[in-house]
Amino acid sequence: MRLLEYQGKELFAEAGIPTPTGKVAQTVEEAVAIMRANPAPSVVKAQVLIGGRGKAGGIKFANDERDVVEPAKAILGMNIKGEIAKRIWLEQRVDIAKELYLSITVDRQSKRPIIIASAMGGMDIEEVAATHPDGIAKYRIDPAMGYWPFVGRRVAKEAGIPKEVTAQFVDILGKLYKLFFDIGAMLVEINPLAITKDGRLIASDAKVDIDDNGLFRHPELEAWKTDLPSDPLEERARKTGLAYVHLDGDVGIIGNGAGLVMGTLDAVKAAGGEPANFLDVGGGAKADIVREAVNIVTADPKVKSLFINIFGGITRGDEVAKGLVEALGGGGWSKDKLVIRLTGTNEKEGRAVLQANGIKSVETMNEGAKQAVALARA
Amino acid sequence: MSIYLNKKSIVLVQGITGREGLYHATRMRAYGTNVAGGVTPGKGGQTVEHFSVFDTVSDARARTGADTTVIFVPPPFAADAILEAADAGIGLIICITEGIPVHDMLKVMSVIPDSTRVIGPNCPGIITPGEALAGIMPGHVFSAGRVGLISRSGTLTYEIVDQLTRAGIGQSTCVGIGGDPIIGTVFVDCLRAFERDDATDAVVVVGEIGGTDEEDAADLIRRKHVSKPVVAFIGGRSAPEGKRMGHAGAIVSGSGGTAKAKIAAFESVNVPVADSPADIPSLIARALKLPARV
Numbered sequence: 001m002r003l004l005e006y007q008g009k010e011l012f013a014e015a016g017i018p019t020p021t022g023k024v025a026q027t028v029e030e031a032v033a034i035m036r037a038n039p040a041p042s043v044v045k046a047q048v049l050i051g052g053r054g055k056a057g058g059i060k061f062a063n064d065e066r067d068v069v070e071p072a073k074a075i076l077g078m079n080i081k082g083e084i085a086k087r088i089w090l091e092q093r094v095d096i097a098k099e100l101y102l103s104i105t106v107d108r109q110s111k112r113p114i115i116i117a118s119a120m121g122g123m124d125i126e127e128v129a130a131t132h133p134d135g136i137a138k139y140r141i142d143p144a145m146g147y148w149p150f151v152g153r154r155v156a157k158e159a160g161i162p163k164e165v166t167a168q169f170v171d172i173l174g175k176l177y178k179l180f181f182d183i184g185a186m187l188v189e190i191n192p193l194a195i196t197k198d199g200r201l202i203a204s205d206a207k208v209d210i211d212d213n214g215l216f217r218h219p220e221l222e223a224w225k226t227d228l229p230s231d232p233l234e235e236r237a238r239k240t241g242l243a244y245v246h247l248d249g250d251v252g253i254i255g256n257g258a259g260l261v262m263g264t265l266d267a268v269k270a271a272g273g274e275p276a277n278f279l280d281v282g283g284g285a286k287a288d289i290v291r292e293a294v295n296i297v298t299a300d301p302k303v304k305s306l307f308i309n310i311f312g313g314i315t316r317g318d319e320v321a322k323g324l325v326e327a328l329g330g331g332g333w334s335k336d337k338l339v340i341r342l343t344g345t346n347e348k349e350g351r352a353v354l355q356a357n358g359i360k361s362v363e364t365m366n367e368g369a370k371q372a373v374a375l376a377r378a
Numbered sequence: 379m380s381i382y383l384n385k386k387s388i389v390l391v392q393g394i395t396g397r398e399g400l401y402h403a404t405r406m407r408a409y410g411t412n413v414a415g416g417v418t419p420g421k422g423g424q425t426v427e428h429f430s431v432f433d434t435v436s437d438a439r440a441r442t443g444a445d446t447t448v449i450f451v452p453p454p455f456a457a458d459a460i461l462e463a464a465d466a467g468i469g470l471i472i473c474i475t476e477g478i479p480v481h482d483m484l485k486v487m488s489v490i491p492d493s494t495r496v497i498g499p500n501c502p503g504i505i506t507p508g509e510a511l512a513g514i515m516p517g518h519v520f521s522a523g524r525v526g527l528i529s530r531s532g533t534l535t536y537e538i539v540d541q542l543t544r545a546g547i548g549q550s551t552c553v554g555i556g557g558d559p560i561i562g563t564v565f566v567d568c569l570r571a572f573e574r575d576d577a578t579d580a581v582v583v584v585g586e587i588g589g590t591d592e593e594d595a596a597d598l599i600r601r602k603h604v605s606k607p608v609v610a611f612i613g614g615r616s617a618p619e620g621k622r623m624g625h626a627g628a629i630v631s632g633s634g635g636t637a638k639a640k641i642a643a644f645e646s647v648n649v650p651v652a653d654s655p656a657d658i659p660s661l662i663a664r665a666l667k668l669p670a671r672v
Contacts, residue, residue, distance in 0.1 A: 106484065106560065108560060108588075108590065108627070109591075111483075111487040111488070112484065142488055143485050181481065186480060186559075213453060213477050213479045213480060213626060214479035214482075216453075216454065217479070243624045247618065255533075257531060257532050257533025257534065257536075258531060258623060258625045259529070259531020259532065259613050259624075260531070260533035261623075261624060262534075262613035262614045262624070262628065263537070265623075266614070266615045266616050266654075267654060268616075269615065270653065270654070278617075278621075278624065280624045313516035313536045314405075343537070344516070344519065344537075344540060345519070364656060
């Protein structure tokens, strides 16, 4: 679960990491009230998850309550690369002398949390890594050892963090590490970590991504879930426990098992089509689950054909076929715009069941992909 | 011979009184696996479907001599189950559970000794066809032979194995390493094991988007640690950035973890990458110079 900047900053503040004073607003009136209560040169920032909001015009400035009306109006409701800014974050400006970078993420290769720091902050860290690999310090930390100040001193030294702020840096990194574990984060990133003109370190931005699998331990974050921009169909699928990802194309796809579904998307793309979605019905393919899967995929008005790709493993192919027939029986989707590929255990019996019910089936994934693409174009 | 699992393996099932645990324990036994019993805290002394149930892994190991465990414990308790098995001295720990918090696995992997092998989590387990099955794979799809297989995905494994079997190409051992970001055993570990295994002539690597496990495997081959032919398939060529494709670990982030980078890494070390799972049998046949049956 990725958090918006203001949510991340709220967590930072609770963790004792210095952040600029700020408040979130959902309307122009709220923004005016905030500025009236606290008239100070401020930054007005669109609250979106997508990167590059500054270049898209999602960051503006205001000095007082009159001044804030224009930028608030402009940003609230702004479409930034497909994401609508529903909130703005009004934050007091800080005079920045230099920008640093600091993050902790999960390093899959070493199976450890990794601290990444750089004296070149404010830009995309991948870009820094590509252009100035020596400008980045990395430290893979053993969770059994935990964070000790020497780790911070070493990282600061290797990243070229100015001496004058090293003590603050070591302290902030320790707090960030504690937060990383407390909330079960996949990423906590401060970019930029600003050095103010009066020599203080302050988190100018906040990027936090929390592991969905660990969310059950954080009921206090539940409220933010509903707050986040999400696709209505993805939301509906999540409620029924289906793994669905909404994409841009017109060939609807349903399969069992994440890898097989990914492979199916690739096959559709290779056949010259565009997948409309990823949907994994999981093991078993019970009739009610398949029915709901079909309903979700075909609720997308872009979908012109539907490709169901099932491997009968533990579940027998004839049982899967019966489930499909039951699921498709109630109508909702035309058999003419449907391709089913059923293989594996009892595949012949399964295909016979489909045929007896007037549903065409194909033998291979590539053939199915080809036909589904042709149907979408017909 | 085979890797990790064979007919002598003595297997426990943690969570054996649960629906999934019992169902798969029964299937494993039917396949011929030596399932010595299971563990469910508080239910020690009971018997389910002729399986003895023990309260602790330590007790189960002492009474059965088990060396392998398959874990079907719900996500909040699965890390505890893995650590309990490691603490009891079980050498091969296979965790089927999907949805374990990543931080639990970070902590688990930081204390697991090198002598203990963890497979998964979020994996279908291991099968050495004709000998033993420790996991949830549909055993009858597999056939005994001399090709090893390592995969991050379950159904894609069955799909590919089914085609290998139909083409008359049997398998030595198939390992589902799991679809999570932090997993106990990676491609590199399995490739090293297959390289040492007398019963394996070639290896199929089934990768997908996310992480650098495939690139690490390619690097191992570049450093000449693998002399046997390897062929690969990578799922997720069409996956957009930033979207998690079913598996928790299957995500392209920034410029990292793309199918393109993984395919390029394999091709740079002369590992042929199949465009479609259907092409795997012919790639294997070519690598092993088998008479054309595919």
